[in-house]
Amino acid sequence: MIRRGGAVPAVAFVFWGLLVFECRQGREDVVPARRLFGPVIGNEVIAGRADDQAGRTWLLVGERTLVIIDMQKSSMERHPLQVGDAACWGLARLADGSLWTLKGRSTAVRISNSGEVVEEVALGSPHFGVFAAGDRLVVQPADFQPPAPLLFAARIGDRARVPWSTLRSRSFNLARASVAALNMLTCGVGREERPCWFPDEAALAMVKADGGARRIALEGLEVVAPEVLLTSDNPARPIRDAYADPAGTLWILSSGRQPAGAEDQPGGWILARYSDGGARLGVQRLEQSARLILRAGSGRALLLTGKGMVAEVVP
């Protein structure tokens, strides 16, 4: 009997493949980050963010603490939310400057800049998220039966709420709870249009003030299967944060892969830029991981790094 091949060619083939893979990784440009100030947060999960035009960002961290970052003054404040043992999720800043979050699953609460609860509104059923659209509060009810409208809007004090935006929940051939989890929406920062996304997709829904949405597919971002996304400790996400700058450039923070030997930090390693229409302008690896895009424009971005620092990058 004649045996072909053998262990040596097989191992050589595998190592050649790994070498090619590593070389491809190494070809990415690495964007250095210049530290500005901080740390402003620790390793807590960022559960919500809101911004104003004057350079302030509000973060809900650890589900019970409000952090206010002032980019103009290079300063931060930290206030525990007066919500007892309840966990909060999402942060929405309405046109009048009021700040709202979801307390537990079924209550929207207005909080002050120092963390006190100013007003409570019972929502009557469980919800996944809270967003702002001008003077209206936009909520995402916990819906386990897609396809259906995803978001509903109401003015504070007005009991009637209406479907808002053309976004609808998606169907998957998975268990009910998994389908509900995959339909949870996150939104970033934008002016005329706000970028929103589902956790499993490399695509943005650019949502206008009236709720109209257009879809932009983003090429070049790593996507994992929904089953992997839902069952991993630290899942790779195609979009961790998105920021539409005033010139229309879309800045995307993506998980990417942690470089070999890098310190274990939360956040993503890929910073990508796309045109308003979705054409890829650049995909680059960050020198250190980043958790949020705080500001972007004129070819530079302020990031919240994995170590909690505010840092500037110029890709």
Added chain:
Amino acid sequence: MVKKFVFLAVILMGFAAPRPASAGCTTDLLDCYGRAAAIDSFWYRTASGLDCELDYTDCVRRRVLGR
């Protein structure tokens, strides 16, 4: 030879794959379903099952939406 190559490839892919959840959201959901299934009353059993699913979405939200 082919078997060895496939075995090696599987091992290497295992290193590259994301870590599975250890006592994670899915495990908690299954445990919770198990406890709910032991409830005698149909309505309480159904409500407990729904609570399990909401707990699961809370858990997943922290992992895949938290930043």
